[in-house]
Amino acid sequence: MNGPIILNNARELLADKIFSYREPKPSPLKISPWLAMSLLQKAIRRGESELAQHAAATLLLIAPERLWRRCGAAAFEEIGVADLGTVSLVTAALSGKRYRATIGGEWKAASFIVDLMTRAPKCRAADDLLLTADIHPRYQRAREELATKTTAELVRIATGDAALPVRALAAWYAVGTHPRQTKHLSARRGEPAALFDGLCEAGLPHTAVEIAREGFRKIGEPLCPFVALLCPLASVETSAIQDDDMLPAIMVGEVPGWACDVYVREGRLSLQTFLQGDSETARWVRDHVPAGQRVNFLGTVVFRVEGGLVQQRLRWPTGVELR
Secondary structure, three states: HHHHHHHHHHHHHHHHHHHOOOOOOOOOOOHHHHHHHHHHHHHHHOOHHHHHHHHHHHHHHOHHHHHHHHHHHHHHHHHHHHHOHHHHHHHHHHOOHHHHOOOHHHHHHHHHHHHHHHHEEOOOOHHHHHHHHHHOHHHHHHHHHHHHOOOHHHHHHHHHOOOHHHHHHHHHHEEOOOOOOOOOOOOOOOOHHHHHHHHHHHOOOOOHHHHHHHHHHHHHHHHHHHHHHHHHHOHHHHHHHOOOOOOOOEOOOOOEEOOOOOOOHHHHHHHHHHHHHOOOHHHHHHHHHHHHHHHHHHHHHHHOOOOOOOOEEEEEEEEEHOO
């Protein structure tokens, strides 16, 4: 099958599945769009369906473009190889407002895919791979050397037998480092079509590649080709589904505290307040971290350790190693 057929099949399947879906009617929350985006994605991670629906309703009201982009990113970042069928349906829902009007409208489509992602098994290996490729000291040389390669060379490396983070770096440079420009990667204009064509020619599962191609076209995230790179490994490695150990949630107004992370204003204010206290953690951070870096330091630790907890995690050797 080719790309258009694969995508058309996904759109038809979404239309069939959504036909009998009875969407809830949650009230929007009185929170910022940034906090709503954080709540949406973390509620999906944690299987918190009601909270996810409230967050989605909030974003559809105040920032609909952010809702669809965040849903697309969540599909590749939170679900990934654990349930490629769900990823394909979410990607199909990104086809545009006109298409969504034919399958029940904006809210029915949004509510359905959010519910689907909340209930799906999760795998955050694509995001762990992105972080490894971006900042792990072991791959500093690769980050420097791959920046000067031609696109054809990058595609050969991405589809070759190099270490997985090196292949991911090659894929990242091939699709381009914008908008995911980081201080560790050189700026580079990409050629996404060349990479995705190369992945197909190398024998990677065509459905995964074409869904990743369409996802990248819609949201521009390197997470999309990373999911395609991971699919062949996930299909042959032994796996199991298991919940992470969750900490008790404490409500802060209308939202749980775990939604207030370092990337939203409310979370940064909370971290600043915490760091002024007399807890052992606050004292340690004040003693060891420069003042201007304390919020980012503690916030990143909390985000990676507590913020990345999920219900129904797919546990498989490569995923565990990347985590």
